[in-house]
Amino acid sequence: MTIFMPRKLPLHVVKETTRHGKIVFYFRIGKGDRVRLPGIPGSKEFKKAYQAALIGQKIEHVEATTIVRSLRWLVQQYMESAEWAGLSVATRKQRGLFYKQVVDASGNVDCRAVTKADVQKALERRKTTPSLANNFKKALSALFNWGVDNSHVSANPTVGVKRLKPLSTDGFPIWTIEEIEKFISHWPLGTRERLAFELIVASGLRRSDAVRAGRQHMTADVLKISTKKTNTQVTIEFSPRILDLIEQTQTGDLAFIVGKKGLPMTKESFGNWFRDTCRAAGVHKSAHGLRKFSATLAAEAGATSHQLMAQFGWVTVKQAEIYTKGADRALLGKASSRLVEEQIRTKVSPHLVSGAGSKTKTFVKSNG
Structure with a gap:
């Protein structure tokens, strides 16, 4: 009798053949435990065990x-x-x-x-x-x-x-200028650690995207990649300095940031490695805090919310505002006060000059 076997196995299920020639099925999510599933796909015992494995329940307790x-x-x-x-x-x-x-x-x-x-x-x-x-x-x-x-x-x-x-x-704390200086003094140009740091600052990519970014995403000096989290395309133009740094650092065929053996990292392994990299430099911050530093630099330079969304992969203006609320308000306040002063000179001063009274004239003189 021929037993019908579905062409496509359920999610997270793999088929293997034992040394005795018997076909068996295992369930495994990522690098989690391998769970042997009884029966064949489609059978009641297989379905029951598969459902238990999906929710992390031990099969013997089904x-x-x-x-x-x-x-x-x-x-x-x-x-x-x-x-x-x-x-x-x-x-x-x-x-x-x-x-x-x-x-x-x-x-x-x-x-x-x-x-x-x-x-x-x-x-x-x-x-x-x-x-x-x-x-x-x-x-x-x-x-x-x-x-x-x-x-x-x-x-x-x-x-x-x-x-x-x-x-x-405020979530992950943002890096300070002092911490930036400590990191770059410890990790020189040409090291994998410095490249990872520079790429995150220049691009603002999340960990899940930083570990995937590579030459296949480049056209001349522009990197385009669809983000893993929001499936939104981000576009970043790399400066000649970053392009030179990539060339003088060990990279992989499909990823700029790689491990010691030249193989790509998962976002989890990268997070652990970069945390140790920071600690070695005396910095107790994260890659996400560095992403926030990058966004803050852009905000302080006058980037609009939509410009930030295009680079950092956010899909709403609210997200851009959340990540940039650490921008230097004092700097922005000074810029705004200069605009006010300019308006006083062009719109208010002429009226004050034509008015009567020594106090008014003194104000215009001292501020004009």
Whole structure:
């Protein structure tokens, strides 16, 4: 009897052949643990184990049956959908962890019985990490929106639940000029560390894009790359100094920033490496803080919000304003006061001169 095997394996599943010639299937996300899946794709035992692996549940703890219309069931259905498959790996990973929390806490509770009050309580329990709580709400909203669209639930209980206000923080601290000087004094031109630093300052790229940027993205002195986070194309013109620095530094075939063996880095490995690089120079800041420094330089030089969006890959004006709020307000204030003085000279002074009174004339004389 011929067993039907689907042509395309489910997401994160690989097929292997043992030394005895037996075909087996494994589940693995990124560099996570390899999980052996029983049966063959399409079988009940395979589906059950696959769904458990997706939400991080140990296969031996999978319940014999999943109750239809339970939260566990809804999550399983959603994770088998085309909508789920269309999400980025990072989004699936984050939401999968949230759904695991939901399943562990609620399991076979009827998904139709979840209320707005339940969602509000879930956010309240996460109030110490408001950003994470808001992402949790976003994940739940996506799950129930899909459920509504596919007639599994009649309403989305997250509708009307307000997002938590973020804690009062500026996030990653921006670099200071003193720290910039300490770094460049420690890491000379030609080192991989200095190249990474210079590229981030010049481009303002996020870690996820800095590790991918390479000659394939260059046309003459212009780099164009679609950002990993927002899928927005950014355009950066490199100066002759940066182009010369690239040429005199060890790079890879497809990435400017590489590890010791000349291989590209992941954003995580780059983050760890760059943090150690900074510590070696006596600087306790991050690559993201350097990106904010780059944006601040642009803002202080007079770049508009839309110019900043074109370089830094932000999709809203609000994002540009958030990242540039550390701009030197004193410098901008002085520039504004000079504009006011210019207006006084051209518009106000003539009227003051023609007016009566020694005090007025003294003001014009001392300020003209």
